[in-house]
Amino acid sequence: MLSELMSLKEKIKHWFFSVLIRTKRIKQVPFTTEELNALLAENLPETFPLSVPGCKGELVIEAAELTLPQDENRFYVGLFCAMHISSLGNPIYRAHLLINLAGTPFYDENNGVVRMHDSEVLGVRLVKDE
Numbered sequence: 001m002l003s004e005l006m007s008l009k010e011k012i013k014h015w016f017f018s019v020l021i022r023t024k025r026i027k028q029v030p031f032t033t034e035e036l037n038a039l040l041a042e043n044l045p046e047t048f049p050l051s052v053p054g055c056k057g058e059l060v061i062e063a064a065e066l067t068l069p070q071d072e073n074r075f076y077v078g079l080f081c082a083m084h085i086s087s088l089g090n091p092i093y094r095a096h097l098l099i100n101l102a103g104t105p106f107y108d109e110n111n112g113v114v115r116m117h118d119s120e121v122l123g124v125r126l127v128k129d130e
Contacts, residue, residue: 022112033068040064050083055092057085075116077101080127096127 031039044064050057063080078100085093100123103116 018112033066036066036068037064040066050085052085055085055087057083059083059097074102074104076122077103077116098125098127099123 041063044061046061048059048061050059060082061079062082065078067076067078069076078098081097081099083093083095083097084091099121101116101119102122103119106115106117107113108115
């Protein structure tokens with residue numbers, strides 16, 4: 001019950017700050033890396049289709065960790081993903097991947113969100129877990 005109340009309190013706080021920003025009462029709201037990672041975790045898992053000839057594939061982002069170095073105007077994201085490929089309803093390949101991305105923050109005024117601009121994939125690594 002207490003955790004539900006805290007999450008409701010946090011949601012109200014974020015909504016209140018977003019209203020203040022939209023009405024230009026305040027120009028910025030500082031977030032810590034921990035707060036941003038918690039917001040990312042609330043929106044995961046996220047599933048994306050993979051284009052595989054003759055098969056059905058999907059990439060599921062299960063976890064993400066954001067890093068904001070103090071001396072750079074870039075941010076780094078580490079993604080833990082599950083990849084599933086099946087043919088005729090039968091699984092033929094399953095794996096976990098670690099994907100590292102980097103990009104510069106860009107505020108999209110039309111949608112009111114911060115996006116990754118000039119993004120690049122720094123690496124993709126297969127995880128040995130099964």
